[in-house]
Amino acid sequence: MSTEQTYIMVKPDGVQRGLVGEIISRFEKRGYKLVGLKMCAPGQEHLENHYADLKEKSFFPGLIKYMNSGPVVGMVWEGLDAVKTGRSILGATNPLQSAPGTIRGDFALAVGRNVCHGSDTVENAQKEINLWFGKEGVTKWA
Numbered sequence: 001m002s003t004e005q006t007y008i009m010v011k012p013d014g015v016q017r018g019l020v021g022e023i024i025s026r027f028e029k030r031g032y033k034l035v036g037l038k039m040c041a042p043g044q045e046h047l048e049n050h051y052a053d054l055k056e057k058s059f060f061p062g063l064i065k066y067m068n069s070g071p072v073v074g075m076v077w078e079g080l081d082a083v084k085t086g087r088s089i090l091g092a093t094n095p096l097q098s099a100p101g102t103i104r105g106d107f108a109l110a111v112g113r114n115v116c117h118g119s120d121t122v123e124n125a126q127k128e129i130n131l132w133f134g135k136e137g138v139t140k141w142a
Ligand SMILES: Nc1ncnc2c1ncn2[C@@H]1O[C@H](COP(=O)(O)OP(=O)(O)OP(=O)(O)O)[C@@H](O)[C@H]1O
Pocket: 054, 059, 063, 092, 093, 111, 112, 113, 114, 116, 117, 118, 119, 120
């Protein structure tokens, strides 16, 4: 088990429903360290880059439209096993299969409105952190 960084994002529905604080709080209370945080409206091209591996999926146009429907809050969390444990804090992609006690299991029902995103591998986490925080970088705690 090693210290990792993961990219977690509150999607537009999560922002609009006022879940930003709740989501931050769950990662903080679990013990993860916040090293990057920003709200932005990244636009279609950036969102298509983020989800490039899904571009052949039938739901891709709807996914981009949803992700472009309002601002998102992107975060970088650091700590032990952050990628895998981060995804377990979020819950299964389809909220109907997310366990109670996870973010999606407590706050969502539809896969197309599933409140949050989390990197799925350490390698993708680094790519996503670079995509979303590349210019300003993340913060080093002293
Ligand atoms: N069948 C579907 N219908 C509509 N939207 C979907 C469907 N499957 C996935 N999505 C959307 O696409 C996103 C990315 O799907 P992916 O299969 O990469 O799951 P994930 O890695 O758990 O999700 P995310 O990358 O958002 O954390 C999902 O979070 C969801 O918002």
